[in-house]
Amino acid sequence: MKIGELSRATGTNIETIRYYERIGLLKAPARTSANYRAYDDLHRTRLAFVRHSRELGFSIEEVRSLLDLVDNPERECSQADQIATRHLAKVEKKIDQLITLRGELSQIIGRCRGGVAADCRVIESLADHTMCHRDHV
Amino acid sequence: MKIGELSRATGTNIETIRYYERIGLLKAPARTSANYRAYDDLHRTRLAFVRHSRELGFSIEEVRSLLDLVDNPERECSQADQIATRHLAKVEKKIDQLITLRGELSQIIGRCRGGVAADCRVIESLADHTMCHRDHV
DNA sequence: TCTACACCCTGTAGCAACTACAGGGTCAAG
DNA sequence: CTTGACCCTGTAGTTGCTACAGGGTGTAGA
Known part of the structure; x- marks a missing residue:
């Protein structure tokens, strides 16, 4: 999936996707021979998570913490609950x-x-x- | 009145007052021999107007338009009403x-x-x- | 008189969360 | 072989302040 497709699939501006990568919210994807970003379904899911969180008004830093929990499923759920409650x-x-x-x-x-x-x-x-x-x- | 006094009198940060001057929201005041800004009561009133408008959530540009009406009292009041209604x-x-x-x-x-x-x-x-x-x- | 301290000055950089270029490269269709 | 859609990097702009850095000024006490 190229960045334009990911953009359409998630309703996210292309510049925003690159911005998320720059600030480390999204992992850098593989590149094609033409140096184009090549995304897979995991990237799509992760971006959808970010967008949904942002739509619900969570700050980037809050989203970062939530993604951290996604990446460490053995951690306490109460952290997510705390972020949401706050x-x-x-x-x-x-x-x-x-x-x-x-x-x-x-x-x-x-x-x-x-x-x-x-x-x-x-x-x-x-x-x-x-x-x-x-x-x- | 020096900037610190104006700051205390209106509850406005000193940096913010200088910022308002820089963007042309407040007119530049006279200066003392030491190059300190010297404000009078008109400045205080104007800054209070700006602060109150900002507290009510008007954007800087909206405040600018409202101040424009203050400075041109012969103009239609409906403009102010329109800004507020919007x-x-x-x-x-x-x-x-x-x-x-x-x-x-x-x-x-x-x-x-x-x-x-x-x-x-x-x-x-x-x-x-x-x-x-x-x-x- | 010295010095400590509160105050003032300008100019620039930072914040959030993007958005918008400029100036280039790539690739498939006609 | 050119047109057009797409992609790249890097940087600057947005809003409304806020926070320095690196200086100058003014006054009170030792």
Whole structure:
């Protein structure tokens, strides 16, 4: 499988595949006589794992740790669970933050009654943080 | 006001203030004889506006457009409203995505029953996207 | 007066996680 | 024999900062 096929098979940008190889997330594949990368099914599986993990929001370093567990099946599963649990906590925190944000934003937008910028309630709200009812990060 | 005072007054990192000046978000202030930046209250207000906008998740370019409206008070307020409304839509989309993500993650985590990585359901789920009930980005 | 220390300056490099070239080589079809 | 699709390496750009390195300035105490 050449890099273009792997790219199509996994929905991953070619540059991204090469990037993953460069940072050591994917092992370097064999090369053809023309120096083209030649991938096999194991590479495809591994890349799919990486992509899926990334889609779920795991960082590259987290993916690296997860791949480490894949490569060492005798190790404790609890490590994977810990990574996932911590990530879930981050996601939940982010959701909370964004919901707060959404509240602030709709309040600010709701104040707009048209006219010129000089009288703009949106701009006024942005200038004056004390108008906010809640804190935001 | 020297940069350190402005930094404390607005809760902004000194490096960040200089960065904002470099990218033209803040106007370059006057300098003292020792070549120190000398800020006044207008600078403080402007930086507070920038910080608040950034806290609300507006991009630097969006902040730039908003500042443009501040500097041209005769312009239509609807531009500010448009920027904010578009941003709100982005925030709402992100919330939806994260909620989907949260669902996927808790499902994956819920499957963990301990043991070694070879039998790990978390890793299994990451390897096999087809187990997901919903799509994720 | 010396010196310690907090503060300021510029310029550049680093972070995450890619993405986008530039400038070349390879290979099969028409 | 040329066109076009594909591949290669290496480097620079993206966003929004943050972190130095290697200097200068200003003031308080010994």
